[in-house]
Amino acid sequence: MKRKIRCLVSSGVVVLAASQGGLRADSVTLSPVADTFINSALPDSNAGGDTAFDAGTDGGNLGVPGVRRGLLRFDLSSLPPGATVTSVVLQLRVTRVPGIGPVNSTFDLHRLTAAWGEGTKVGNNGAPATAGEATWNSRQHGSAGWTSPGALDDVLPAASASTAVGSSLGATHSWTGAGLASDVQFWLANPAQNYGWLLRSQDEASARTVRGFGSRESGNAPSLQVGYTPPPAVIDDPIVERIPKGDIVIELQTVADGLASPVGMAVPDDNSGRMFVYDQDGRVWVVTAGGRLPTPLLDLNGRLVLLGAYDERGLLGLAVHPNFAQNPYLYTYTSEPYGGPADFQNGLGTTNNHQSVIAEWRISAGNSNVVDVSSRREIMRLDQPQSNHNGGAMHFGPDGYLYITLGDGGQANDVGAGHVPGGNAQELGVIHGKLIRIDVAGSNSANGQYGIPASNPFVGTNGLDEIYAYGLRNPFTFSFDRNTGDLYLTDVGQRKVEEVNRITAGGNYGWNLREGSFWFDPATGNLVTAPVRTPPPDLIDPIAQYDHDDGAAAIGGYVYRGSAIPALAGRFVFGDWGRLPRRAGACFTWTRPTASKN
Numbered sequence: 001m002k003r004k005i006r007c008l009v010s011s012g013v014v015v016l017a018a019s020q021g022g023l024r025a026d027s028v029t030l031s032p033v034a035d036t037f038i039n040s041a042l043p044d045s046n047a048g049g050d051t052a053f054d055a056g057t058d059g060g061n062l063g064v065p066g067v068r069r070g071l072l073r074f075d076l077s078s079l080p081p082g083a084t085v086t087s088v089v090l091q092l093r094v095t096r097v098p099g100i101g102p103v104n105s106t107f108d109l110h111r112l113t114a115a116w117g118e119g120t121k122v123g124n125n126g127a128p129a130t131a132g133e134a135t136w137n138s139r140q141h142g143s144a145g146w147t148s149p150g151a152l153d154d155v156l157p158a159a160s161a162s163t164a165v166g167s168s169l170g171a172t173h174s175w176t177g178a179g180l181a182s183d184v185q186f187w188l189a190n191p192a193q194n195y196g197w198l199l200r201s202q203d204e205a206s207a208r209t210v211r212g213f214g215s216r217e218s219g220n221a222p223s224l225q226v227g228y229t230p231p232p233a234v235i236d237d238p239i240v241e242r243i244p245k246g247d248i249v250i251e252l253q254t255v256a257d258g259l260a261s262p263v264g265m266a267v268p269d270d271n272s273g274r275m276f277v278y279d280q281d282g283r284v285w286v287v288t289a290g291g292r293l294p295t296p297l298l299d300l301n302g303r304l305v306l307l308g309a310y311d312e313r314g315l316l317g318l319a320v321h322p323n324f325a326q327n328p329y330l331y332t333y334t335s336e337p338y339g340g341p342a343d344f345q346n347g348l349g350t351t352n353n354h355q356s357v358i359a360e361w362r363i364s365a366g367n368s369n370v371v372d373v374s375s376r377r378e379i380m381r382l383d384q385p386q387s388n389h390n391g392g393a394m395h396f397g398p399d400g401y402l403y404i405t406l407g408d409g410g411q412a413n414d415v416g417a418g419h420v421p422g423g424n425a426q427e428l429g430v431i432h433g434k435l436i437r438i439d440v441a442g443s444n445s446a447n448g449q450y451g452i453p454a455s456n457p458f459v460g461t462n463g464l465d466e467i468y469a470y471g472l473r474n475p476f477t478f479s480f481d482r483n484t485g486d487l488y489l490t491d492v493g494q495r496k497v498e499e500v501n502r503i504t505a506g507g508n509y510g511w512n513l514r515e516g517s518f519w520f521d522p523a524t525g526n527l528v529t530a531p532v533r534t535p536p537p538d539l540i541d542p543i544a545q546y547d548h549d550d551g552a553a554a555i556g557g558y559v560y561r562g563s564a565i566p567a568l569a570g571r572f573v574f575g576d577w578g579r580l581p582r583r584a585g586a587c588f589t590w591t592r593p594t595a596s597k598n
Contacts, residue, residue, distance in 0.1 A: 025086060030224040032216045033075045034118035034196065036134050039125060041066025043136035043149060047126030048119030051218035052095045055107055056201035056210035059098055065207045066125075069151060071116055071134060073196025074224045076187055082231030083188060084532075088180035090197075093172045093220040094165065096124075096212025102167040105201040105209040109162070109175050110155035111183045112195035114139055114146070155198050162202070165211050184226055231521075232528035238496055238518055243550045243588070248567055250587075256285065256292040263316060264393070264477065268324040272368075276330065280314035281306065284330075286369050298332070298361060298371040305335045305354045305387075313354060316392025321440075322400055328363035330371070331379070331402060331440065333392045338383065352383040352418065356390060358404065360440065379440065379449045382431055385418020386410025393477035393556070398485045401437050401453055403468065405475035405489070408433035413494065413522040414473065414512035422533070423512040423522060425471050428463030433511060435475065435489065435503060437468040457506030471509035471539070477556030478503070488572050490554035491542075495525055498554035499542035500574060500590060507540045516545040544572075544590040551576035551586055 036048035037055065041064055047053065054068040079085075090109065117140045119133030129141040138145045139154070147153035160179035165171075187194035201209045214220025261280035265287070268274060275287040282301035286293040306314045317333030336357045362375035384390060389407030397403050408414045409432040414423035425433025442451010445466075452465040459465045478489035487503040497516030501509050513535050514520050518527040557574025571589040578585035 025227060026230055027087075027225060027227045028078055030074045030076070030078065030226065032072050032222050032224075035070065035072040035215045035222065036118050037068050037070045037126075038134060038136040038151065039066045039068050040136050040150060042125055044129055044138070044141070045126035046119035046121040046129035046133035046135055046141065047123065048117070048133060049122045049217060050124075050126065051122075051215055052212035053215045054096065054210055054212045055199040056105060057204050057207050058210045059100065059208045067150070067204050068210055070199035070213065071112070071118075071151075071196060072199065072222060073194065076184065076191065076194060076226075079188055079226060079228060080230050081188070083228040084231075085181045085185040085188065085226060085228050087225075087227035088176060088184050089225045090161070090175040090180065091172055091223045091225075092175075092213040094169060094211055095214045095218065095220055096210075097167050097169050098208040098210060101208050103203065103206050103209045104164065104166050105203040105206070106162050106164045107199055107201055107211070108159035109180070109197045109199055110157075111160055111186075112151070112155050112198050113193075114151075114154040115144075115195050116140060151198055160197065232519060232530035232532065234524075235518060235527040235529060238516070238527055238547050243546060246589070248565065250565065256287045258292065259285070261314075264318065266318050266320045266330065268320045268328075269322070270325040270328075276318060276320065278315055278318040278332075280316070282315045282334070284315070284318060284332075284371075293369055295370065297369060298330075298373075300332065300334055303334055303336055305337055312388040312390055316390055317394035317404065319394040319396055319402060322396040328368070329440075330361050330363070331394055332359050332361065333357070333394055333404065334359070335384070335390060352385050353387045353410070354384050356382045356384055356392070356406070358394070377449070379438075380447070382406070384409065389474040391472075391475045393475065395478065395480065397437070397480055397487070399453075402440050403478070403487070404436050404438070405472070405478060406432055406434050406436065407474040408472070408511065413525050415522050425473060425511040426508075426513065428458060428461075428467060428470065431464060431466065433470060433472050434464075434467050435469040435472065435478070436466040438466060455505075468505060469503050469507045469509065471507075471511050471513075473511040473515075476554065479556065479558045481559040482561050483559070486559070488557070488559065490556045490574060492553045492555070494520070496527055496547050497545050498547075498551055498576065500544040500554060500572065501540070502543050504540070508536060508538050509542070510539045514539060517541045544588075546588070551578065551588075553577035
């Protein structure tokens with residue numbers, strides 16, 4: 001059976017425009033929406049309408065020294081939702097100082113965890129409270145008391161910020177630091193829990209430590225300056241132009257059928273003309289000029305985690321030894337049960353979903369078209385948190401080493417259970433989201449079953465020695481240019497952008513900071529106009545990218561070095577899965593050195 005497809009081989013260039021701007025800093029100065037003080041000497045009085053709010057211990061002008069604590073709250077609604085708070089400075093002006101023997105003190109701010117009412121009473125000591133007003137005994141008089149009088153059981157025990165306050169009338173004092181920034185960030189994310197701060201002296205046992213600070217009812221109101229990085233804008237459509245269709249028509253000819261879900265093939269260098277085609281269901285078939293042989297070269301179906309209707313697990317990779325004629329070995333990447341019956345039921349692990357296993361097999365001495373199953377040698381076994389994003393492609397490079405792709409661990413956005421903060425793909429201490437390189441003939445790995453090439457880029461650094469490149473989401477497959485040795489890798493996108501990368505040793509390809517060359521927000525899964533966290537300086541752009549108007553999943557290809565189609569010579573020809581039933585798969589090309597989609 002033959003069918004024609006149209007290959008998209010336009011010589012025009014379509015470039016996606018991605019913002020690479022840095023983090024933009026903004027600030028806003030806020031005034032309080034509520035401030036008052038509570039007084040242990042008058043436990044049912046309120047001072048919410050006074051021109052000052054007090055903190056510290058007075059001199060006992062009521063007969064017994066009273067401990068006073070200030071309460072204040074700011075409205076954060078002018079800060080954009082999703083902003084990252086970078087700095088906070090609270091400024092208070094001293095408007096009352098004891099007239100006799102004032103004692104200097106350090107004053108602490110504590111984040112309140114309960115709501116309170118400001119009230120309207122005035123005077124140096126306030127006045128009897130009415131319903132809803134804050135007092136020493138009640139956060140809302142007549143309806144809700146503090147957990148314990150004085151409110152200290154309704155604040156976070158650790159001070160958010162502290163500063164020393166002297167005796168100079170009219171002096172302005174500032175509270176700042178990471179604790180206040182953390183409080184404002186928390187309130188921004190949880191506005192219903194914005195109860196403000198409690199201000200208290202560290203020297204409440206000493207009389208005349210009291211200070212009065214200008215309230216919002218005066219001309220000396222507190223101010224709160226908040227520095228923040230606004231959330232980047234969402235990019236709904238990362239490309240305007242569509243890829244034009246090319247004018248090269250090629251034919252595809254069926255050479256084997258009856259397969260379940262063929263993933264790829266490996267060709268041994270033994271001059272036999274055979275192709276080893278591997279199927280996701282676990283079987284490897286020998287295909288010759290006469291078709292597919294009836295008996296599998298290797299059947300791993302019984303080892304697999306594979307549920308049926310749709311699954312990203314299975315037999316995902318196959319490679320043959322680069323000197324197969326003298327070393328008739330092949331290597332498989334399989335999805336296998338995690339840990340045995342105690343940790344695995346119906347394809348779902350309790351600790352991890354499954355494990356990816358790389359194993360070595362030898363061709364049978366008596367039959368070159370079957371594998372000796374007793375020859376199995378397990379090289380590597382890796383935990384996989386989720387069922388998807390497994391990568392799995394394996395190829396020997398021109399250097400004789402085995403390269404293996406590993407996805408970010410699954411789920412979406414490289415976040416959640418089994419994913420480290422900042423994403424697995426960016427963490428050099430985690431194997432997921434990487435292209436790794438090993439020596440199958442070596443033994444200096446931790447398990448002694450493979451070697452670590454001394455030229456691997458992270459040998460002797462804080463990164464895992466096996467890592468060759470990182471910042472990958474779901475690298476479906478890759479290939480080497482037979483002429484140049486360049487490594488081309490396709491990485492399946494999250495929601496909008498598919499990409500092709502030319503891999504360099506130690507390169508960081510951006511995920512989950514970027515999808516393609518666009519900034520990415522892992523919290524929402526959106527493309528955005530600026531990075532949501534400070535990016536490293538060495539991110540590498542894809543050489544080609546396209547959005548989901550033109551495809552759905554970039555699944556790999558080869559640089560064409562044949563002679564039958566001269567127009568394709570030197571071009572990287574790759575496929576896209578398509579999204580049925582709306583669109584069938586497509587064929588794309590990219591021409592070096594144009595670093596764009598073609």
